[in-house]
Amino acid sequence: MADSQDLPSPPWRKSRKPAPIRRQLSQDLIVEAGLRIADTEGLDALSMRRIAQEFDTGPASLYAHVANKEELLELIYDRVLGEIKLPEREPSRWKDQLRAYAREAHRVLTTHSDVARVALATIPSGENSLRAGEFVFGLLIEAGMSPREASLSMDRLSLYIVGDAYEGSLHHARMRAAGLDDPREYFESFVGQIASYYRALPSSRFPHISRFVDDLIADDGEDRFRYGLELILDGIEARMP
Amino acid sequence: MADSQDLPSPPWRKSRKPAPIRRQLSQDLIVEAGLRIADTEGLDALSMRRIAQEFDTGPASLYAHVANKEELLELIYDRVLGEIKLPEREPSRWKDQLRAYAREAHRVLTTHSDVARVALATIPSGENSLRAGEFVFGLLIEAGMSPREASLSMDRLSLYIVGDAYEGSLHHARMRAAGLDDPREYFESFVGQIASYYRALPSSRFPHISRFVDDLIADDGEDRFRYGLELILDGIEARMP
DNA sequence: CTATTAGACGAACGGTGTTCGTCACGAACA
């Protein structure tokens, strides 16, 4: 009856203890949840507690599946790298393929922009990062480069891609912190402030900067990435036999 | 008398409250202490509480001088950049000067290795980073490059320097966490583990990596930095009129 | 069936950056 449902339980009635929920976590589930949170709320919001919340449990539950947060971040990063599409190697077109690879890796890291903040902290050991490394290393060697120089070139190219993506992720975090959603809106606001600041600098001490502000702010992040990529590709080409 | 000194104060006697110490903090003092701690204990040990400890006070005292930790880190970083020695510009020798600048900046960031972890997060606005920017930008323009390309080249070169120093700082942090003091000892240990791991990879899936492990681990951080620097300098040179 | 193992998870630890409110002191004013 409606009345009986509104009455509190009598104290002599032993409440039926609900059977404890025994949920099944797994490393995969945790990694997926972590990536989802990083994508939607940013890496700064990615705490063990936040992930545990997704499963209605506490952070301690996660430690049966990941050693610590650092390992979790590495797993998330490697998951992301798995999205990089790798073609069959064509050594005669090594430069085109290397450019395409760099852009693809950059695109993937930029899509999950905050995850790039994990990248520089990570030693390449996950399956997907090894897969990508084998592609690039193999491409350069088969194009005729010595393994030693191929190793160095691959390493430097990777640092460049990841470094740029990392910088982009920091801008993304600032954008999020400023409550903005539109990257263009953020860019214009950010650049507007920089330009004003640079224009106000004393031209006696900073003659070039204060004079060429428009040039300093003309290019967005993607322009800059591509410019630097061409620098490096040209440099590698000069060392190709 | 000795006896009277052992007696508790009578309850009607109002204890003389010791005059509270009124210390004078300043932003400079805080920045210096922060840099000292980062250098000796690492950036991970650099908390507001740790700095406050240097002045026998609590973390709240710092906020009268720095807005937040982020601002403090930026101030520390700019302090470090002040150590970069800049020569008079000689545009005819732009490549030598740019190389020397890059190495000098890298050296400074490497000396305060953990501070490089601040660098990528920082928009160039401190006096010393502007000073360095004016040097490089001015050098490239006076060597004949268009302001637009000079801007891009400067930006990419800076990203490269800072990115590499940042990566180095992460290795430094791992070394510290492993309780090692000698960079060479750490490098050999680190590289040894990587080499073993790579050698154990299935050669059917990672034929180039597993075959050329010695080449992959042959070069240390400084070798790698210099190789990449030459790539970029050559790329810039190809765009110089 | 019993014993063992591994996963689940709550409580608590030691830590973080920061805010809020209070106090003390110096400068300025009447």
Add this chain to the structure above:
DNA sequence: TGTTCGTGACGAACACCGTTCGTCTAATAG
């Protein structure tokens, strides 16, 4: 001289963090 105001100094507390330890339970192995 007394008072007011502004600023620096700083303690208490907040909200959060990653992690460990110990307990319980379910699943598995013998």
